């Protein structure tokens with residue numbers, strides 16, 4: 001297993017599902033192409049809502065907009081901290 005065939009290596013390098021399993025580990029199945037989960041964990045065809053649907057919305061904390069906003073704030077904070085370090 002030190003030098004697997006190229007095809008096998010490609011399979012091993014493919015994105016994994018990573019969903020939490022009942023045994024406490026993470027799912028090691030291959031993620032469906034274009035999705036982040038395997039076919040058993042919500043990556044299957046026709047799984048999930050259409051883009052922009054609000055069917056399961058409760059507070060909006062996990063909408064892509066809210067997540068993007070938090071990321072921007074985090075990035076800005078990181079930049080600011082970096083700047084502050086150079087000013088000392």
Ligand SMILES: [Zn+2]
Nearest residue numbers: 017027038041
């Ligand atoms: Zn999975």
